[in-house]
Amino acid sequence: MKVNSIIVFVITIISNTSFSQSVSSNVVEDFVPSSVNQQGKLYPQVNSERRVRASILAPQANKVQLDLGGTKYDMVKDDKGIWTGVSNPQDEGFHYYQLNIDGASVPDPGTVYFYGAGRLGSAIEIPASDRDFYAMKDVPHGLVSENIYFSKLTNSFRRCFVYTPANYNTDTKTRFPVLYLQHGSFEDETGWAVQGKANLILDNLITSKKAKPMIVVMDNGYAYKPQTNGARQESVFEEVVINEIIPMIDAKFRTIANRENRAIAGLSMGANQTMRIMMNNLDTFSHYGGFSGTSNYPSADAIDVNTFLDGKFKDANALNKKIKLFWLGLGTKEPSPFPGSVGAFRTMLEKQGIKYGYYESPETAHEWLSWRRCLNQFAAKLFQ
Amino acid sequence: MKVNSIIVFVITIISNTSFSQSVSSNVVEDFVPSSVNQQGKLYPQVNSERRVRASILAPQANKVQLDLGGTKYDMVKDDKGIWTGVSNPQDEGFHYYQLNIDGASVPDPGTVYFYGAGRLGSAIEIPASDRDFYAMKDVPHGLVSENIYFSKLTNSFRRCFVYTPANYNTDTKTRFPVLYLQHGSFEDETGWAVQGKANLILDNLITSKKAKPMIVVMDNGYAYKPQTNGARQESVFEEVVINEIIPMIDAKFRTIANRENRAIAGLSMGANQTMRIMMNNLDTFSHYGGFSGTSNYPSADAIDVNTFLDGKFKDANALNKKIKLFWLGLGTKEPSPFPGSVGAFRTMLEKQGIKYGYYESPETAHEWLSWRRCLNQFAAKLFQ
Known part of the structure; x- marks a missing residue:
C-alpha cells in the first residue's frame, strides 16, 4: 500500500467507527427524490435534515445495506420484499454511494451513474444552500x-x-x-x-x-x-x-x-x-x-x-x-x-x-x- | 480504449434460441472481456460461441442470475463467494442485460451503463462479423x-x-x-x-x-x-x-x-x-x-x-x-x-x-x- 492509500484507508476506518449504524426513528418526513435520480425514479430520496433514504426490491435477500460516506446503514425489509434505509445527515453536495445486497456491492438502480472512486456508480445530491x-x-x-x-x-x-x-x-x-x-x-x-x-x-x-x-x-x-x-x-x-x-x-x-x-x-x-x-x-x-x-x-x-x-x-x-x-x-x-x-x-x-x-x-x-x-x-x- | 484489442472469433451458426436455463458444460474456453466493460473490469466476458459469462462477488446471496435476452441463467457460487454463470449463444451485436441478486434486479458493476428499456443498465457487446x-x-x-x-x-x-x-x-x-x-x-x-x-x-x-x-x-x-x-x-x-x-x-x-x-x-x-x-x-x-x-x-x-x-x-x-x-x-x-x-x-x-x-x-x-x-x-x- 502506498502512503496516501494507507492514509485514506485509516480515514475510512475512523469514519466507519465514529458513525453509528442505527438511525433515529424520528426522522423528518419531508423526503423528495434526489435530483440525480433516473427519470421517474422515486428513490433514493433526501430530506431537509440532509438524510438519504434508499429503497430496493430484493425479496429473497438476507441483508441489504446503504453504503454512504464510509458508513453501512442496515436497511429493513417490508412484507412486499422492499428494503428501505435512512442515513445520518450528510454534508451538502454530491456524494458517491452504493447498495450492498448479501455482500454484493452494486449501483442503486434508481440513480444516474457517475465515474468516480474508480468506477461508474450511484450518487446522491444533497441540495446546497448556494446551489443557484x-x-x-x-x-x-x-x-x-x-x-x-x-x-x-x-x-x-x-x-x-x-x-x-x-x-x-x-x-x-x-x-x-x-x-x-x-x-x-x-x-x-x-x-x-x-x-x-x-x-x-x-x-x-x-x-x-x-x-x-x-x-x-x-x-x-x-x-x-x-x-x-x-x-x-x-x-x-x-x-x-x-x-x-x-x-x-x-x-x-x-x-x-x-x-x-x-x-x-x-x-x-x-x-x-x-x-x-x-x-x-x-x-x-x-x-x-x-x-x-x-x-x-x-x-x-x-x-x-x-x-x-x-x-x-x-x-x-x-x-x-x-x-x-x-x-x-x-x-x-x-x-x-x-x-x-x-x-x-x-x-x-x-x-x-x-x-x-x-x-x-x-x-x-x-x-x-x-x-x-x-x-x-x-x-x-x-x-x- | 486500447487500439488493438482485436478479438479473433469464429462465426458459428446459431442452432436455435431456446430459452433453457441449463447451459452445456463444454463451453469453449476462449472468453475475453466485453468491449463495453468499465476500464479494467474482467467481467462480463464473451467467447467465440457468442456466449456471455458474468461474475459477481455476493458471498451471502442465496440465488444469483444472469438475466439476458429474456432468459434468467442460474449462476453458481464458488468457495470465495463469487457467482459465475454462462449464457446460451447470443446474436451478434449489442444486448441489454442485468443481474438478479436474491430478487433484486441491478446493473452489473462490470459494465458501462446505457439508457434503454427505460433505465440506465448494463449491456454486452457480441462482436459482429462486420464490426469494422x-x-x-x-x-x-x-x-x-x-x-x-x-x-x-x-x-x-x-x-x-x-x-x-x-x-x-x-x-x-x-x-x-x-x-x-x-x-x-x-x-x-x-x-x-x-x-x-x-x-x-x-x-x-x-x-x-x-x-x-x-x-x-x-x-x-x-x-x-x-x-x-x-x-x-x-x-x-x-x-x-x-x-x-x-x-x-x-x-x-x-x-x-x-x-x-x-x-x-x-x-x-x-x-x-x-x-x-x-x-x-x-x-x-x-x-x-x-x-x-x-x-x-x-x-x-x-x-x-x-x-x-x-x-x-x-x-x-x-x-x-x-x-x-x-x-x-x-x-x-x-x-x-x-x-x-x-x-x-x-x-x-x-x-x-x-x-x-x-x-x-x-x-x-x-x-x-x-x-x-x-x-x-x-x-x-x-x-x-
Missing part, C-alpha cells in the same frame, strides 16, 4: 463536445470534453481564451462536465458577466507510455498536454493561442499534476488553479524551496511578474493530508513572497461541492 | 456536442446531441446538410451516439468518401405539452422539431437550411414518429429513413391509402417527384409485429408505385446492430 450558481437556468447555454483523438504518445485513443461558451457558435469571428481543467484520482474526463457541472457554472457566470467567455478543455489525467514487457507505468500526461492536446485544441477551436490566454487547473491529483505542468511550462500558461491539492501532496512537512519541483518556486520576483493568477482552494472539512499539505505549500508561498489567491469552501470535504465552488470562484478571476 | 464499419479508427473524428435548451412548448429543459463532421471545425466557411435522427421507445437522446455509434459510423463513412459530410442531430422523442390537472399527456414532438429544434440548429450551426439538405430518420418508435413528421412537412425534409418501424405500427393489416396518415400516400407521382429518398430497414430476426407492419407498409408503397429503398440486416432482431447497419446503409445514400 450551478443550477440549470434559462440562460444561453454553451456546448459540451466529446472530442476523440488518437494519441501517439500513449498509442491509444483518448477523449476530452470541450466546453464552448454560448456565443462561440454565434460570434463566429471571436477567438476565446482556454482553461485546461483536470479531474482527480480515480476519476476521468467526464467528471467536470457531469458531476462537476462546469458547463452550468460557466453558463451562469458568463451570463451574469462575472466571467469572461472561455473554452474549457477537460481531458483524462491518466496517460502512460506504451508498456513493454511489464515495465513500470510511466506517466506522459504533461507531454500529452503540451504536444498533443494544446496543438489539437488550437487547431480545432477558435482559441487565442498564447500564454496570456491559457489557464490550467485541477482538483486533488489534478491540482498536483497541473501545478507541475504549469511550473514547467510558464511560456504556455499564465493562470493556475489548484483545488484541494498541491504538488507536495501528501506531505505536510515544511517545503525546501531549493529542491521542491526543481527549485521552480525560488525566484518570487520572476514568478510574480510572469504568473497572472496563482490560486488555491480547499474545503473546510477536508480530511488529512489535504489541510496539512496545502497549508505547508501556502507557508512556502508566503515565506517566498509569492502572490496567490486562496478560497475555503464552507462545510465541505474532499468532494465535488468544494470543487464546483472552487471553479465558480476561480473562473471569475481568469483572463481579467 | 463502426470501429473506432485513427481517422478524423467529428465532435458530439451536448446542446441544452429551454423548450417553451414543453416548458422544460431539453437536450440534443449534435454530431459535426471532422471538417466542420477546419473548413470554417463550409455549410452542411443535416440529418435529424431519432431513438426508439424507452430510449433517449443518448442512444444513437453511445450504443448506436452514430459518430463512429459517420466518421468512417465520411473518411472513405462513402457519405457526404453532414451534421446529425439526436434529440429526445418524448415531448409533451405542460400538463394541467391530470389531463392526458399530449405529445408535441412534431411541433418541437419544427418550431424549436430546427430553427435552433440552423441558428447555432453552419447548416444548409433548406429541404433538399434536410433528412429525418428514426428507429422503431422514432421511425413511426419521423414518418409522420416527414409526411406532414415535405417542405422541410426531402429524405426519410425508417429503421424497424413504420407509422402503421403495430398493425399488419392492409393499409387504406385514403385514410392512412390523412391520405398522405395517395399521390404517388407527387411524392416520387418531391421526396429524394424514402428508405426502410429491418432485421431478419425481428419479432412480431415488426415484420408484419413493415411488410404491410411496403405492400402499400408498391401498390401505389411509390419509390423506396429497402434493406435487411442479416441475423439481427429489434436491437442496435440492426440500427447501426441501417444508419450505415442509409447515411451513404443521403444528399447525393
Whole structure:
C-alpha cells in the first residue's frame, strides 16, 4: 500500500467507527427524490435534515445495506420484499454511494451513474444552500463536445470534453481564451462536465458577466507510455498536454493561442499534476488553479524551496511578474493530508513572497461541492 | 480504449434460441472481456460461441442470475463467494442485460451503463462479423456536442446531441446538410451516439468518401405539452422539431437550411414518429429513413391509402417527384409485429408505385446492430 492509500484507508476506518449504524426513528418526513435520480425514479430520496433514504426490491435477500460516506446503514425489509434505509445527515453536495445486497456491492438502480472512486456508480445530491450558481437556468447555454483523438504518445485513443461558451457558435469571428481543467484520482474526463457541472457554472457566470467567455478543455489525467514487457507505468500526461492536446485544441477551436490566454487547473491529483505542468511550462500558461491539492501532496512537512519541483518556486520576483493568477482552494472539512499539505505549500508561498489567491469552501470535504465552488470562484478571476 | 484489442472469433451458426436455463458444460474456453466493460473490469466476458459469462462477488446471496435476452441463467457460487454463470449463444451485436441478486434486479458493476428499456443498465457487446464499419479508427473524428435548451412548448429543459463532421471545425466557411435522427421507445437522446455509434459510423463513412459530410442531430422523442390537472399527456414532438429544434440548429450551426439538405430518420418508435413528421412537412425534409418501424405500427393489416396518415400516400407521382429518398430497414430476426407492419407498409408503397429503398440486416432482431447497419446503409445514400 502506498502512503496516501494507507492514509485514506485509516480515514475510512475512523469514519466507519465514529458513525453509528442505527438511525433515529424520528426522522423528518419531508423526503423528495434526489435530483440525480433516473427519470421517474422515486428513490433514493433526501430530506431537509440532509438524510438519504434508499429503497430496493430484493425479496429473497438476507441483508441489504446503504453504503454512504464510509458508513453501512442496515436497511429493513417490508412484507412486499422492499428494503428501505435512512442515513445520518450528510454534508451538502454530491456524494458517491452504493447498495450492498448479501455482500454484493452494486449501483442503486434508481440513480444516474457517475465515474468516480474508480468506477461508474450511484450518487446522491444533497441540495446546497448556494446551489443557484450551478443550477440549470434559462440562460444561453454553451456546448459540451466529446472530442476523440488518437494519441501517439500513449498509442491509444483518448477523449476530452470541450466546453464552448454560448456565443462561440454565434460570434463566429471571436477567438476565446482556454482553461485546461483536470479531474482527480480515480476519476476521468467526464467528471467536470457531469458531476462537476462546469458547463452550468460557466453558463451562469458568463451570463451574469462575472466571467469572461472561455473554452474549457477537460481531458483524462491518466496517460502512460506504451508498456513493454511489464515495465513500470510511466506517466506522459504533461507531454500529452503540451504536444498533443494544446496543438489539437488550437487547431480545432477558435482559441487565442498564447500564454496570456491559457489557464490550467485541477482538483486533488489534478491540482498536483497541473501545478507541475504549469511550473514547467510558464511560456504556455499564465493562470493556475489548484483545488484541494498541491504538488507536495501528501506531505505536510515544511517545503525546501531549493529542491521542491526543481527549485521552480525560488525566484518570487520572476514568478510574480510572469504568473497572472496563482490560486488555491480547499474545503473546510477536508480530511488529512489535504489541510496539512496545502497549508505547508501556502507557508512556502508566503515565506517566498509569492502572490496567490486562496478560497475555503464552507462545510465541505474532499468532494465535488468544494470543487464546483472552487471553479465558480476561480473562473471569475481568469483572463481579467 | 486500447487500439488493438482485436478479438479473433469464429462465426458459428446459431442452432436455435431456446430459452433453457441449463447451459452445456463444454463451453469453449476462449472468453475475453466485453468491449463495453468499465476500464479494467474482467467481467462480463464473451467467447467465440457468442456466449456471455458474468461474475459477481455476493458471498451471502442465496440465488444469483444472469438475466439476458429474456432468459434468467442460474449462476453458481464458488468457495470465495463469487457467482459465475454462462449464457446460451447470443446474436451478434449489442444486448441489454442485468443481474438478479436474491430478487433484486441491478446493473452489473462490470459494465458501462446505457439508457434503454427505460433505465440506465448494463449491456454486452457480441462482436459482429462486420464490426469494422463502426470501429473506432485513427481517422478524423467529428465532435458530439451536448446542446441544452429551454423548450417553451414543453416548458422544460431539453437536450440534443449534435454530431459535426471532422471538417466542420477546419473548413470554417463550409455549410452542411443535416440529418435529424431519432431513438426508439424507452430510449433517449443518448442512444444513437453511445450504443448506436452514430459518430463512429459517420466518421468512417465520411473518411472513405462513402457519405457526404453532414451534421446529425439526436434529440429526445418524448415531448409533451405542460400538463394541467391530470389531463392526458399530449405529445408535441412534431411541433418541437419544427418550431424549436430546427430553427435552433440552423441558428447555432453552419447548416444548409433548406429541404433538399434536410433528412429525418428514426428507429422503431422514432421511425413511426419521423414518418409522420416527414409526411406532414415535405417542405422541410426531402429524405426519410425508417429503421424497424413504420407509422402503421403495430398493425399488419392492409393499409387504406385514403385514410392512412390523412391520405398522405395517395399521390404517388407527387411524392416520387418531391421526396429524394424514402428508405426502410429491418432485421431478419425481428419479432412480431415488426415484420408484419413493415411488410404491410411496403405492400402499400408498391401498390401505389411509390419509390423506396429497402434493406435487411442479416441475423439481427429489434436491437442496435440492426440500427447501426441501417444508419450505415442509409447515411451513404443521403444528399447525393
